[in-house]
Amino acid sequence: MSQETLLPESLQLRLMDMEYSTVTVEEVQQIYFEETGKEPPFDIAVYHSEDYVDEEKANGFNGTIVHIENGQGVNEAYTIARGTQDFTDDDWHATDWSYNIMGIFVGQNKTQYDAAESFDDEVTKEISEKTSTEPKKIALGHSLGGNLVTLMQLTFGRFDEVYTVNAAPPSFYQLANIDKDFREEIEKKYNINLENSNELYNFNSDELQEFAEEYYESRGEDIQHLTSEQDIMTALFNIRGFFQVGDPPTTVDAFPDEDEDVESLAALFDEIPDEFVKDVQMYFAKNFKDTYNEEGFQGLFKELTGIDSRLIDKFFNQGEELGFFKTGKHVLDALNEAEEKIPELTRLLEGLAESVPAVLDTLVKHEYLTKAESKVVHEEYMNILSHVQDIEKMLEEGINLTQGDGGLQIMNILKHFQEILNSVDTIDENTEKLQEHLGFGVTAHELSTIIKKLLADTDISYEKNDGTLDMIMSKNVDGKNIKINISSALRIYTEGLSILESKETVLSEIESKYERAYVQDYENRERRVMKKVREMEESPYSYQDLMGNFTRDTKVFHKVTKIDVHEDIPNLPENLENIYEGTFTYIKGVIEKEKVLLTNIKDSIEELFEEDERISKEIFGEKEG
Amino acid sequence: MQKDIADMDPKDLPDVPAFQDDFTREFMASTDEISDGYYLFESKTGGYTLPFPEDAQIDQNYYEKVKEVSEWTRYNADRETITGEPYTVYLIYENSQKKVDPEIKLKHFRTSVKYDGEFDKNDHDDLTHYFTQNKYVLSDKESSVYRFFGLIHSNDTNQTIRYEYHIPCEDEQKGCDYDLDAIEKEVEKVLTSVEFKE
Numbered sequence: 001m002s003q004e005t006l007l008p009e010s011l012q013l014r015l016m017d018m019e020y021s022t023v024t025v026e027e028v029q030q031i032y033f034e035e036t037g038k039e040p041p042f043d044i045a046v047y048h049s050e051d052y053v054d055e056e057k058a059n060g061f062n063g064t065i066v067h068i069e070n071g072q073g074v075n076e077a078y079t080i081a082r083g084t085q086d087f088t089d090d091d092w093h094a095t096d097w098s099y100n101i102m103g104i105f106v107g108q109n110k111t112q113y114d115a116a117e118s119f120d121d122e123v124t125k126e127i128s129e130k131t132s133t134e135p136k137k138i139a140l141g142h143s144l145g146g147n148l149v150t151l152m153q154l155t156f157g158r159f160d161e162v163y164t165v166n167a168a169p170p171s172f173y174q175l176a177n178i179d180k181d182f183r184e185e186i187e188k189k190y191n192i193n194l195e196n197s198n199e200l201y202n203f204n205s206d207e208l209q210e211f212a213e214e215y216y217e218s219r220g221e222d223i224q225h226l227t228s229e230q231d232i233m234t235a236l237f238n239i240r241g242f243f244q245v246g247d248p249p250t251t252v253d254a255f256p257d258e259d260e261d262v263e264s265l266a267a268l269f270d271e272i273p274d275e276f277v278k279d280v281q282m283y284f285a286k287n288f289k290d291t292y293n294e295e296g297f298q299g300l301f302k303e304l305t306g307i308d309s310r311l312i313d314k315f316f317n318q319g320e321e322l323g324f325f326k327t328g329k330h331v332l333d334a335l336n337e338a339e340e341k342i343p344e345l346t347r348l349l350e351g352l353a354e355s356v357p358a359v360l361d362t363l364v365k366h367e368y369l370t371k372a373e374s375k376v377v378h379e380e381y382m383n384i385l386s387h388v389q390d391i392e393k394m395l396e397e398g399i400n401l402t403q404g405d406g407g408l409q410i411m412n413i414l415k416h417f418q419e420i421l422n423s424v425d426t427i428d429e430n431t432e433k434l435q436e437h438l439g440f441g442v443t444a445h446e447l448s449t450i451i452k453k454l455l456a457d458t459d460i461s462y463e464k465n466d467g468t469l470d471m472i473m474s475k476n477v478d479g480k481n482i483k484i485n486i487s488s489a490l491r492i493y494t495e496g497l498s499i500l501e502s503k504e505t506v507l508s509e510i511e512s513k514y515e516r517a518y519v520q521d522y523e524n525r526e527r528r529v530m531k532k533v534r535e536m537e538e539s540p541y542s543y544q545d546l547m548g549n550f551t552r553d554t555k556v557f558h559k560v561t562k563i564d565v566h567e568d569i570p571n572l573p574e575n576l577e578n579i580y581e582g583t584f585t586y587i588k589g590v591i592e593k594e595k596v597l598l599t600n601i602k603d604s605i606e607e608l609f610e611e612d613e614r615i616s617k618e619i620f621g622e623k624e625g
Numbered sequence: 626m627q628k629d630i631a632d633m634d635p636k637d638l639p640d641v642p643a644f645q646d647d648f649t650r651e652f653m654a655s656t657d658e659i660s661d662g663y664y665l666f667e668s669k670t671g672g673y674t675l676p677f678p679e680d681a682q683i684d685q686n687y688y689e690k691v692k693e694v695s696e697w698t699r700y701n702a703d704r705e706t707i708t709g710e711p712y713t714v715y716l717i718y719e720n721s722q723k724k725v726d727p728e729i730k731l732k733h734f735r736t737s738v739k740y741d742g743e744f745d746k747n748d749h750d751d752l753t754h755y756f757t758q759n760k761y762v763l764s765d766k767e768s769s770v771y772r773f774f775g776l777i778h779s780n781d782t783n784q785t786i787r788y789e790y791h792i793p794c795e796d797e798q799k800g801c802d803y804d805l806d807a808i809e810k811e812v813e814k815v816l817t818s819v820e821f822k823e
Contacts, residue, residue, distance in 0.1 A: 056722075057721070059691050111691055117733065118733045122729060125732060156737075158736065180789070181761060185763055188765065189765070
């Protein structure tokens with residue numbers, strides 16, 4: 001990690017973490033406090049990709065640019081590309097996981113890349129216009145985000161520094177689609193014509209890898225990687241098509257406390273035969289693009305077979321006879337689709353069948369499967385294959401609905417599908433250890449794991465709260481371990497202060513309204529009455545008409561010569577004044593008490609951690625006032 | 626307009642790659658030649674049509690589409706009109722919900738094609754066409770690629786197409802005596818025949 005950027009590594013990591021939800025200026029200020037104990041000595045501006053790129057067109061891309069400047073030389077823009085969302089929770093079918101498969105694995109999907117590029121261009125232009133100079137540009141990315149910023153750097157070198165964490169490495173299949181110079185260099189060097197991008201998959205991948213590494217070496221110079229040893233993504237993409245750029249990664253052990261060393265899956269994936277990977281890539285490349293682009297993961301899954309597994313469940317859950325009537329049309333549509341998809345899938349499974357034993361042997365060798373489990377998995381694989389072959393044959397023969405047994409045919413086909421789902425379940429049950437290790441790999445992949453390992457020390461730890469990490473400080477007092485959520489305390493303090501401020505504002509508004517509506521209004525009325533009184537007393541004759549009309553034959557004429565008013569204006573009722581003034585004083589007292597409470601919280605936390613360097617008095621102190 | 630070309634027996638279709646290639650055929654809007662050697666291409670987004678050379682094939686593995694908002698197409702053709710050389714064309718179509726400033730699009734385009742110079746600008750009725758050309762010399766210095774590229778923007782709608790024509794020159798030492806202005810005119814002729822549809 002370069003020391004030349006203004007935000008230290010800890011902050012860069014936490015920015016990436018924060019980017020998974022929405023980054024605001026206040027939050028950036030807060031983590032700056034937390035990590036440095038100081039108020040940021042610069043202005044912060046935040047730009048969100050959704051304000052710049054149409055959501056549909058972004059196709060799952062999300063990003064944020066944080067710009068800091070102080071008008072005296074500090075001018076840095078941090079482009080953060082969001083990574084893959086948590087895939088441990090239920091909705092791991094997020095659009096960008098299918099992007100991982102589609103975009104990265106087979107080297108396609110230019111849409112997210114294009115969205116990222118156009119977002120960065122537009123915001124950089126805005127910042128440069130605002131500050132009259134180009135900012136220093138730093139890119140940050142975790143997981144898929146790391147892949148995106150790496151590609152952006154390799155094609156155009158737009159950043160001064162790139163920092164990735166557990167990133168999916170770039171692949172030359174991706175780059176051949178994005179970077180036309182690179183594509184044409186390949187065509188020339190190997191005298192191949194990439195008229196059809198499929199040719200690239202048939203080409204010797206070792207040679208391409210070597211060439212790509214050499215071609216992008218200098219553009220990759222400013223890219224730095226941080227990975228956890230057990231990261232699944234690093235392990236998974238250590239295969240055909242992917243190559244390393246930049247400095248060798250700095251690594252962190254994600255599970256230092258486990259009894260046994262948790263090993264990376266990389267050694268396993270390394271031994272998976274190239275042919276196996278190639279077949280899978282080719283299959284994905286050929287079959288999935290349109291649907292993936294339109295429907296994300298769900299489309300991808302359905303695209304495998306043409307059938308939605310939920311439909312099969314529904315069909316059989318209704319009872320077999322009823323099932324067809326309730327789901328009939330959907331089933332027919334699905335079978336029509338299956339007729340197109342199944343042959344391709346059958347070819348893939350047939351093709352892989354040859355290397356499946358080798359893959360299973362590798363799993364046994366690395367002790368992820370027992371011999372017995374491996375046998376079961378192999379049997380189930382062959383079962384799936386034979387069901388798929390049967391389905392293919394049955395679909396080929398066609399379903400004749402005009403004949404009596406059309407419904408029966410359909411049911412038989414669906415039974416085969418159901419058998420496939422059962423086999424998938426059995427495979428699931430027999431791969432527990434493998435799945436546990438995949439789980440380790442997944443945990444190691446998460447940014448929070450890295451942050452916990454890197455930034456935590458004896459007194460400081462981090463915990464997930466509402467999607468982002470909070471800083472927790474602990475201290476032993478009289479033999480008891482006291483833990484304080486500093487992020488939360490800071491939020492209480494700053495948000496508390498700002499709530500009290502708005503309370504004060506509202507109160508003073510009410511006070512001035514009371515002044516206007518009662519006190520001033522009373523004075524205005526009194527003044528108006530007295531003015532009238534003065535006018536009457538000064539020019540009594542003006543009020544002559546009050547005496548009525550006098551005609552020519554009037555005997556007695558009354559003339560107004562003097563008016564003397566004896567006014568009696570009652571004071572504003574005292575209890576009214578008391579009620580209002582009393583209420584105001586009371587509320588002011590409450591606000592003051594709340595301020596004292598906040599200050600007490602702050603003081604006691606400060607006192608508790610007085611000797612701690614990271615959370616010095618300044619963390620709250622400078623925010624006061 | 627015929628709509629069922631994709632379902633027709635290739636034997637009944639013109640005997641040219643644009644119709645004989647399974648994937649390319651899906652984009653052909655009609656079997657009627659619109660000018661010598663060109664047929665009407667219709668985007669799968671429904672967003673535009675364009676004259677398409679009969680000897681060209683669309684690369685299925687490059688192709689990408691997101692709903693009706695963007696589409697990435699790449700095709701290769703055997704004979705460029707002026708030079709007779711094989712060439713490659715890239716088309717990126719976008720239809721934005723937001724108001725599009727073509728100048729910002731152009732800035733983005735500059736970085737993606739790594740070009741820092743100026744663009745010529747022409748107005749054609751409701752279309753604005755920005756275009757330019759440059760030459761990429763391959764790292765072995767033995768060959769090069771002439772690139773004609775630009776951006777077509779519909780002033781009435783928020784639709785744009787970024788395009789690139791790549792024509793290789795096999796022998797950079799000897800040089801290729803291409804009539805660059807004539808190629809540029811030809812490219813412009815094709816691109817300004819784009820019809821955007823909403």
